[in-house]
Amino acid sequence: MLAWTFATVHRVQIAVITRFLFLPDNPIKPIDYRKVNGLNTALIDPFALPNAQGSLTLINNFIFSCARTGFLKGLAKGITGLAALGRSNISIPVQINKVFPSTPNCFAICLSRSISQPGVALFGSRGPYNFLPGIDLSKSLVYTPLLLNPLGKDSEPDKPILSSEYHIGLTSIKVNGKMVALNNSLLAINGEKGSGGTKISTVVPYTKLESSIYKAFILAFLKEAASSAFNLTTTKPVKPFAVCYPASAVKNTQVGPAVPIIDLVLDRQDVVWKIFGSNSMVRITKKSVDLWCLGFLDAGVNQMVSSWVGAPSIVIGGYQLEDNMLQFDLQSKKLGFSSSILSKGTDCAKFKFPTKIV
Template sequence: MKDEKMRRATAPQQAANHTFTFNTSRTWPLHSLSSSTLSGQAQSPRRTMPFHFFSFLLFFLLSIFSVPSPAHAISFVAPIGKDNSTLLYSLTLYLKTPLQPTRLHLDLGSSFTWVDCDTDYDSSTYQHIPCGSPLCSSLGHNLSCSNCFNPPSPSCANNTCSLFPENSITRKTAISTALTDSLALPTSDGSTHGPPLLIPAYIFSCSPPSLLEGLAKNVTGLAAFGRSNYSLPVQVSDTFSIPRCFALCLPGSTADPGVVLVGSLGPYYFSSQKIDLSKSLIYTPLILNPVGSTVITYVGQPSDEYYINLTSINVNGKPIQINGSSLAVDQNGFGGTKLSTSTTYTVLESSIYNALADTFVNESSALNLTVTNAVKPFSVCYSAADIIVTRVGPGVPTVDLVMQRDDVFWRVFGSNSMVKIAGDGGDVWCLAFVDGGVNPRTSVVIGGHQMEDNLLQFDLDSSRLGFTSSVLLKGTTCADFNFATQGHS
């Protein structure tokens, strides 16, 4: 990642004289924030004050609005929802002035956030980034300057910096203006909520409404969580001088939200028993792919996606036959294993998929399971009536994703290896891996279904991924994070 730091925000502002309500059902009511305090709109009449009064006031304000230090283990938190139709994930944050709840598609590999600015984008604090400015130059290589002949608006201005927002589902892109605007997220000590803090100049891109095609219907853009200096977690971390890291816990159902925690390496408390999942993390290095895979790419610029060093796959402890060279990333960016929240089910290169499916069927036969009619896009399915259900899902052979050593593996239990599908002839459980064909760009793409109810920690400072395997084994779920509000006055 680049070394330059983001511009520091001015003193963070907190919600005052109001309880911050974190409503995880759908959208969060605006009255839950004292937006006049957060946006700085409310101003008292100007008076002449002695200098010593201002000195005292400055000291008082700095004491109240001091940025949390890493030693306090402060995280910024947001709920993650799962869409029932697309099975994609979204998070809710506060954007604009006055602050408004904004739901964005959660994308692990994108470089920068983008928002539809043509539809009801109303803010008093947005700013265009001048073309040729140091900030514009830092955003990318040879960015274009935009000119617009329509009335001025967030998406229309002359001589402004432009970016290329991309939809990771449809692989469509556009050229749009770059903006800064106010963004706020609640804070947490890992178990209870603290006050929201504000980034007054969060950097993102506008996008045309057409770029929303293929995403969940209730989102208005994309929240980037890639390795870029302008992703959401990196901007938050650099603004408040906290670790460049985030923990992701995707929900296992569409009914209750999971959570993302930005800026803290732990603790992460779940359930009323305050189970600290950070103590269950196992670590593997994050691998840098030297070639980006976005529609608009630049020579010499590596991918902002997260790759890991998968070396083998075991089924019930037995290794499957894999061409090891396909698991390494070559100089052209092909091969390897990456994680993607924009891919629903893990996709495997054909030879890897066939080896996994054959071994899984053989191991399942020892459990007296017989393959039944498959349901696309899956090829291995079993009658639900024949499978017992345990606390970690259907009782089927385990799948281990083995990393740099034999004792470092991500165990995939039935809740993540299988998906239940209703049918006229009865329900079936299907192996939730998909054949990605011959010679795909990436040999293994770990999809969202395999990450659900697993805590993943992306430590960018140490370039490593922490994973817990299924938290169901701990007697909790990703929906058990405590979103209860802690009052502040």
């Protein structure tokens, strides 16, 4: 098993310049390459990651690229680059599996909500995933199939290209245990248009829902939050959010603000990704404002990811992934998920690293 903290600066020196060129990309603000002068050079160099034995594992001929700082525009403060974790031939998990083909072709991520205490990415292992105080999160995973979208964003009318992104089969949404009335046709991937379905994204800050799904979901949440179980009354929202509550009116629990639980029901009724207050509500504090806001956004209708390919109906964003253990098993084509690990008395900053790195 190879581990990588998201705050670690790995010790790499650029040694060899390859003979091919590379187009760096920013998924938040895509680059118009018609306005870019020249291409960036792809680089190959050794890359070292700590392993389960406490030493460093060297990966020779690791492909990466450097780009101008302008490519970071729109990303979170402090970000210095992007780590490719998709299905492309040069993503980190794919490159690692090519070097170590006998290890499981899977990786796991646990995103920390702390700026100063990083989360962890684990490659080539289905577990154990040991977190303080002595918890193996691999035993807490529930599994659902990883789906392939036959039309990726780079597809053309006469040249379909499989999506390199990760999709899951969400079949319904519940709020406080009650089903939200949705247009179920939007929940399936449209193989002819590439639209619909549910995608997981670490680069989208907050979960985005197609407009009709969003409106039905918001109404359901408002109704349940106003019920006697929570007795919450909305206040003036803060953009980009549409639903906010005074922080003083919201009780706190082990899994965050006491608000209606959101259930993402997947391929079976008993396969449920639970979203508690820690992942559904965003704290807004500025000047005299102190609010908890519902961290879901309206994605609009008939959105496109390219000139030819439609957008997913639901994109599960990074905030909803924080303090959740996710295992992407590319070999078995399934996603393992834990729901919030705060309920287990740990968080993503508490991975138990080997005691010695040499």
